[in-house]
Amino acid sequence: MTIDVAISAEHVLETDVRNKTVIVIDVLRATSVMITALENGAEKIIPVQTIKEVFNKAKQNNSAIKAGERHAEKVEGFDLGNSPLEYTRARVKDKTIVLSTTNGTRALLKTREANMVFIGAFLNVNAVAKAAHKIGSDILILCAGTHGKLSLDDALCAGAIINAILQNKTTKLTDIAWMHYNLYTNNNKIETVLRNCSHYQLLKQKGFNSDIDYCIQLNTSTLVPIWDGENIRIV
Ligand code: MLT
Numbered sequence: 001m002t003i004d005v006a007i008s009a010e011h012v013l014e015t016d017v018r019n020k021t022v023i024v025i026d027v028l029r030a031t032s033v034m035i036t037a038l039e040n041g042a043e044k045i046i047p048v049q050t051i052k053e054v055f056n057k058a059k060q061n062n063s064a065i066k067a068g069e070r071h072a073e074k075v076e077g078f079d080l081g082n083s084p085l086e087y088t089r090a091r092v093k094d095k096t097i098v099l100s101t102t103n104g105t106r107a108l109l110k111t112r113e114a115n116m117v118f119i120g121a122f123l124n125v126n127a128v129a130k131a132a133h134k135i136g137s138d139i140l141i142l143c144a145g146t147h148g149k150l151s152l153d154d155a156l157c158a159g160a161i162i163n164a165i166l167q168n169k170t171t172k173l174t175d176i177a178w179m180h181y182n183l184y185t186n187n188n189k190i191e192t193v194l195r196n197c198s199h200y201q202l203l204k205q206k207g208f209n210s211d212i213d214y215c216i217q218l219n220t221s222t223l224v225p226i227w228d229g230e231n232i233r234i235v
Contacts, residue, residue: 002138002172003165005158005180008145009107017114017142021135023128023161024111024119024227026144027153028199029082029208030104031121032215033067036084038225038234041093045225045232047105048098051075057098064096068105072206075100083211103151107144112229114140119225119232122157122190122218129164131224133171141180152197153215159184160218190216 006012025031034045046057046064055077058064067080074081080091082101099105111117115137120128132139141161143154159180165171166181173181187193194200194216203212225232 001133001136002174003141003162003177004138004174005141005143005162005176007143007150007155007176008148009103009110009142010145010148012110012140012142014110014113017111017140019115020138020140021116021118021132022111022114023132023139023141024104024108024117024144025121025141025154025157025161026101026104026107027121027157027215028151028197028203029084029211029215030099030101030144031119032123033082033084033087033099034119034225034232035121035123035221035223037087037092037097038232039221039223040087040089042087042095042097043233045097045099046230047108047227047232048100049105049109051100054078054098054100061096061098064098065092067097068100070102072202072208083208084214085210103144103146107142108227111142111227117227119227120157120161122160122216124219124221124223125157125160126164126219127222127224129161132161133165133169139165141177146199151199153194153199155180156184156187156190156193190218
């Protein structure tokens, strides 16, 4: 088994994921939102690319919750934005959520041909590492990145997941996977490293400080959401 990392959705072809277990990460904030919504009892999340698709899919799914962001802000006419703290039990329990975000859902939609797709974030590092290793096929950690570029939050989380896998198992790593592992093991004070991250700074500027504090918590969840090509849910 080999672990590889892609630094953004633009760094993989849809065919690159064939026969692999893929872990999609968008720490700030899409995959943290997905884990939180399911943790709080949402029935399922349908990821889509465009704002128009959100409106259409929500209509087809019994007035599902319309959710997501553009430029990190809630889209006009949506019910929820992309702040995990909005996805409370009162708001999402037993609900279907149709979600579109700038980078996170785009990365996810590239993984249709994968063997298995898990949703990862700092919140569920140990759980997702264990689930992915258990499958036994090669693992690709797909970081959403930001507009085709590496994003430090996702890179650090990829390193944390690799570190968690290596705690108990011997596994081959590609050079880029070693780089992410070293980034995390040499800098495991997450907040200090992320202060230099551009998306962290953007979220701070927009006043989403509590989201950042929430998303950088390590292993608060044991949930491992799976995307089956249609829905994200817990199985
Ligand atoms: C994205 O998918 O690009 C992010 O989750 C953006 C955000 O933080 O809202």
